[in-house]
Amino acid sequence: MTDEKHPEVEFEHDDFDFATIEEEIRVDERCQALLQRFYQHLQASGLTPQQASDLAYSADYYLRDYLLDFARQNVVRPEPGVVRRFAANWFIVSTLDPEMATLERHLAAIGELYRFLRVSHLISESELTFIEDEVAQVEYYRQRIERFISISGDGYQEWEAECPLKGLSN
Secondary structure, three states: OOOOOOOOOOOOHHHHOOOOHHHHHHHHHHHHHHHHHHHHHHHHOOOOHHHHHHHHHHHHHHHHHHHHHHOOOOOOOOOOOHHHHHHHHHHHHHOOOOOHHHHHHHHHHHHHHHHHHHHOOOOOHHHHHHHHHHHOOHHHHHHHHHHHHOOOOOHHHHHHHHOOHHHOOO
């Protein structure tokens, strides 16, 4: 059995910018390549293929469904609040039955993804710091899920106003 090496793909920050549908398709392809590198990085760090796959799957959900498709943001130019809005609002309203265990898996993957981006010199230490701070707000996210589930009457507007999605740059 040979040890097959894949050429290292180099990314630039602008590689993840998009304005047109054609550019978005190219960025999506780059994100798939980035996620493949992330998966390989996780395995190289000692995770089993299944553990690495589970984290990469959750990172893919965050990256391609939320960050690109909904928030329309560049993955290597994270903005403060992006993870908080994902966890405290978008995940909750976009999931049929939002469960904390599922969100915690996504948050673990998001943290690992951004640490990988830092090690790959694609984000700064200060960007990683605010991302990790947002990932760590687990109790706040738990309360958001509980309050969402117990909404009655016109309570949604008040719930949404606490952590609005409207602040995204989409």
